[in-house]
Amino acid sequence: MNTIYEFVTGPLAWLTWTAFFAGCAWRLASMYKLAKSKDTSSIAFMSWKYSLRSIAHWVTPFATLGWRKNPALTVATFLFHVLIFAVPIFLTAHVMLWDQFFGISFPAIPDPIGDYLTIVVIALCVFFAVRRLQDPNVRYITKKADWIALAIVFAPFMTGFLAFRQILDYDTMIILHILAGEIMLVAIPWTRLSHMVFAVFTRSYMGSEFGGVRHARDW
Amino acid sequence: MGIHDRLIEDVGLRRGVSRLTPEKIEKTVNAVLKNETGARLKVYSETCMRCGMCATACHYAQSHPDDPSYTPAGKVRQTLDVLLDKGGKVEPDFIYGMAQLAYTECNLCRRCVHYCPIGIDTGYIMTVIRRICHKLGVTPQYIQDTAHSHSATFNQMWVKDDEWADTLQWQEEEAREEFPNMRIPLDKEGADIYYSVIAPEPKFRTQLIYQAAAIMHAAGVDWTMPAEPGWDNSDMCMFTGDFEMMGRLKRRHFESAQKLKVKRIVMGECGHAFRSIYDVGNRWDGWMWHPIPVVHSIEFFWELMRDGKIKLAKKYPGPVTVHDPCNVVRGRGLHEKLRELVRFLIDGDIVEMASHGEHNICCTAGGGVINCGPPFKNVRVAGSKSKAEELKATGVKTIVAPCHNCHGGLEDTVHAYHLGMEIKFLGDIIYECMEKPEA
Structure with missing residues (x-):
């Protein structure tokens, strides 16, 4: 068990971070190259001002027509995105890892709160899953890739929760938890989770066209 | 499903x-x-x-x-x-x-x-x-027919070259009774305004040309219309996916205006043509913007109002509701100018639909859908149910809609859902209400 633990927190972790950053960089670079050769008439209209204006509206809950018309999803989406970054970064156990491996230290979320927030993330994953199954409009457009993306995000939180509570065998669970986190990082550039790197550009483009050319709001 | x-x-x-x-x-x-x-x-x-x-x-x-x-x-x-x-x-x-x-x-x-x-x-x-x-x-056959017409004649309605000039002169002659000195100046070099229309105007909505000419005349505008192909600013090829032909159409249109050395193009009350010229066809031709400035009628009429060039003998009885054509509102942000102009023209309030401005609901005719013809009419009308409900909720009797396609679509919607509303172009209202000194 110890050897496996050493492996997943040691060499495999470094490999994961490398794959994550390299994957994101490669996807961004190749997409930019493709855009330069095929989407020049779109790139020509990109504007910092209107990109930021559009992003500012869409990162504000209920500031857009779409958010207002889907209140439950809006609350769930914002909470979910804040937590899936905040919890892994600021959890006490993780803060120790940041210090151990990267030599950076910052304040942590107290354990009981971290535990509670993890439950919130798990509940939100369940909400998204139920919505996929229950809402006919969402069910109709759901593909395998959407379930894969959800499962990839769900796994590290679920295993983390089980490990922290020591509900099943802790040693196995903590290894599964680390593996699940590593899978998520590696998968980000190659699955639906790639919206993490691309959404800022699609949003900016729409903001630029609507702001600079069409003189209309895109929210 | x-x-x-x-x-x-x-x-x-x-x-x-x-x-x-x-x-x-x-x-x-x-x-x-x-x-x-x-x-x-x-x-x-x-x-x-x-x-x-x-x-x-x-x-x-x-x-x-x-x-x-x-x-x-x-x-x-x-x-x-x-x-x-x-x-x-x-x-x-x-x-x-x-x-x-x-x-x-x-x-x-x-x-x-x-x-x-x-x-x-x-x-x-x-x-x-x-x-x-x-x-x-x-x-679909109907829209393809209009695309073929574009390819063969550079206009959407198979209007022949001599029919075009004839139609303009016919309208000029018709207007002589009301405006003895009115001209529709053809090919006037160096004019301030090059006025372009869509081919359905000479084909079966000639009163729109008449009205536009009357407004230009009353406002004392230095304007012209081209005698040669290039006059039709419409573009069904953009909607069928025939981008090569779309490019040829836009090039012809711009070059026709350039040849006359006009200061700018004013387009009639059409939505899709504006989309084609403003940010689709021009890009296909490699123009980031336009070789000469282009304004839509909404903006042009708004300028005439601002500069006091339109004088009203009366106001049009309101209240009215305003339909925002997607291509000039979500496509060009003209909704505020449109409302300022309508407030100037009507006596009474604008009663807004639940969805208005950039958030408007489409007339369900746009994007070439109405041009796909009778086989698809019922689908289109069924799709406009939510529009009909918003129109009905306003409780008014008049819709102001500055776009040809919107008119076609809204007419069907008003009829099918028994809304009992009339639909007006800005030109209809301006023409009806403006001072006609010579009359």
């Missing part, structure tokens, strides 16, 4: 599909995807999170609340998704449904843009699908 459960017989689609083979489809689909699309389409299809937020954006979906195949993402799932998943290996019958969906169940109005957090442009995706259909030769 989906387009294949509601296929409609159309000669153009049927004949087109009958000529297809799976090999030809695969080759064409992949050629368009590889050569004509790039990062934009790739990222859209990869990062759409299938959240379904766009479902309630679309008037087709609002009008069919229990059928997810009418939602924006639902339309993509039935078209682009399948092509990408199967690498273009689909049967000819699939293309029939794909074409029917892309040409008749999406107005390219872009209302869904206001609903997508990621910023996916479903209108663009549907345009790509139409492009593939055009290249496969599978287009």
